[in-house]
Every structure is written in structure tokens, then in C-alpha cells.
Amino acid sequence: MIASVLGIGTELVDGQIVNKNAAWISEKLKNLGLTTKLHLVVPDERKLISKALDYCGQYSDLMFVTGGLGPTSDDFTRELIAEWTGLKLQWDEGSWQHIKERLEPRGYVVKEIQRQQCYFPEGSRVIKNSEGTANAFFLEAKGKNIFVLPGPPREIEAVWKSEIGAWLEKSVTGLDPYITRHWDTIGMGESDVATIVEQALAGVNVEKGYRVHLPYVEVKMSFYKSQEENMRVHVERVTAALRDITITRDQQDVPLMLSLALKNYSSVSLQDGATGQFLINRLMPAMREFMTEKSWSFSSRAVDPDAQVRLMLTPKSEHSVSVSIERGNKKTTDTIVAPYKAMPMKERRAQYFAEMAMVFWLRHL
Missing domain, CATH: 3.90.950.20 (CinA-like)
Structure with a gap:
């Protein structure tokens, strides 16, 4: 299952907000052994959003779309998802009640403009947002599993805990997860660390990666879970080669x-x-x-x-x-x-x- 994350919002492309949602989602997927191949961010422009959906659909079968589910005129993600999937928008009374239950006890007047938050492509599964008024939704269309989420990070985390995490855990059962081993090294430059690792893994067909996050140079070695036993000797070889400069393993902090x-x-x-x-x-x-x-x-x-x-x-x-x-x-x-x-x-x-x-x-x- 290959994933993509599409962030929608002009505030993301003009530098006003850093797109932390994509990193958060990808980390959750990585922990489940899933691979994210694409992060894409587009402004609130209908044509660009449609093209971005095409692009993400071309390279992934699990799509996450964030942002654009609010009550204002620049929130039209649900409309474009409906157009892209060829599905009609349907009213969801439960979402309307959800908005009223969140706002009215706090003294807010629920406005007609907020009704647009209660329409979802037909056949969608609505996911309740306990941290906001915009419910998320899930649908299967064009051979893709598509999650459409609100933009605020705390709301994404809420709907993830509500249903998405459990759905993904169930869905990955039987898949061969892609796993990564990590070594955080210190006291040596990236090129020197890479030379040690490349020598230790000479002739081994495995994905290697390096990341500088000072004062560390991180070494990564990735492979499918089914290869773990065969890769054990190579992991041990890298561990031995880096022993004198390794501080932590596998993303310890x-x-x-x-x-x-x-x-x-x-x-x-x-x-x-x-x-x-x-x-x-x-x-x-x-x-x-x-x-x-x-x-x-x-x-x-x-x-x-x-x-x-x-x-x-x-x-x-x-x-x-x-x-x-x-x-x-x-x-x-x-x-x-x-x-x-x-x-x-x-x-x-x-x-x-x-x-x-x-x-x-x-x-x-």
C-alpha cells in the first residue's frame, strides 16, 4: 500500500504555515510499515487541486487529503473530491447536529454558511471530529482508499485516534511491511560515516540512507519485513562498524x-x-x-x-x-x-x- 499526502491551502504555499501534517501522517504510516511516496501542497485553486488529485492518484493507492473542509468560500475540497470521483454530494444530518452540539453550548450562533460542512460524496464514511466542527470522511473510489481530513493538526490527530488508526492497523494485516533500522552517530562527518557503511554493506542489495541532524549523522537501512532474517547479519555488521560513534539506535531520543x-x-x-x-x-x-x-x-x-x-x-x-x-x-x-x-x-x-x-x-x- 503506497500512500500520498495532499495538503490544500494557500497559507501552506505562501509560507504562512509549515505543513507539519504531512510529516505527522507519514510517521504514523511508517510505524505501520507503509510507504509514503509523495507529499504535495497546492493553494486554494480548483484547477490545481484537481490536477493534484490526478497526480496523487497516479502514484498511490492510499490518499490523504488535508484542509479545505471549513465553512468559508475558499473551502471547497469536498466539492472537488466529489467531482474527481464522479460522486454526488449528499447531506449528512449527523454532521449538522455535531456542529450545533459543539457551538451552541458555547454561546455561538450556528450560521447557514456552516451547512456546507455537512455534505459528503455519496457512499462516504463520515468520521466524527471531536476537536472541531468539520468532520472528516473516507471513501473508496477509482481503486483508491481516500481519507479527507480537516487542516488543524489537533483535529487530524483526533480523527486518527477515532477511526483511521484502527482502520489502517486492520488493513495492513497480511502485508509485508517496509521497515527501517536507524543508527544515530556523532563525532564524524557525513562522508566519513557513509564510507564506513558502504564498505560494511559492499555487495548487499539494500536501501541505504543518510541524514544530518546536528550533532548527529543518522544512518538508515530499509528492507521488507520478510527479509529481516536474511538482513540480520548485515545489520550486525553495520552495528559493529559504527559501534564507536553510535549514540542511539532506532530513533531513541x-x-x-x-x-x-x-x-x-x-x-x-x-x-x-x-x-x-x-x-x-x-x-x-x-x-x-x-x-x-x-x-x-x-x-x-x-x-x-x-x-x-x-x-x-x-x-x-x-x-x-x-x-x-x-x-x-x-x-x-x-x-x-x-x-x-x-x-x-x-x-x-x-x-x-x-x-x-x-x-x-x-x-x-
């Missing part, structure tokens, strides 16, 4: 793992005098999510001596830092030396220090 480990403590204090904003920017999202109702603080100068766990990162030289962890009277310290020596790589060194400090703390918690 160091800040997330560290924050989860810190949940066991009531108070945490961190001193970072070495990386500027790199460490706090990496840690903050995970700390906010997983350290609620805990006491934690950041400083560039000193730690809180009363904190249950104290994490410290201080500069030693241009190319090295001291990293420490204190719990009660126990202190563990080490030195991190950056492999990047050139002057223009100051930021790269700071990123390296931040990541390796988190790895050190995680290993000693």
Missing part, C-alpha cells in the same frame, strides 16, 4: 530518555556554562512534558545545592568541558573532548558537548 530517568527525583538543578542555549533548547521540551510537578532549574553559573540531583557542565578549554553529576554526597565527573578542531566549528562543538553531557548523565543516573 536522548533528552526524552534523560527526562524520563529524572522523573524518579523530586528536584533537579542543572548548570551549563559551556553550550550557550544548545543544551537547554534540547532538554526543555522533554522536561516540560515529563517533569511536571517536579522542581527543576537551569543556570549558567551554579547549581542549587539543595537539589536532589545536580548536573554540571563547565568549560575547560576551547575543545573540552568538564561534566559532573551529584546526588547527595556522591559526585561523578568526566571530561568531554570535542573531535571538531577547526575554528569555524565552534557551534558544532557546543552541540557535541550538550549531547554527550546528556549521555553521560543518563549513564550515571
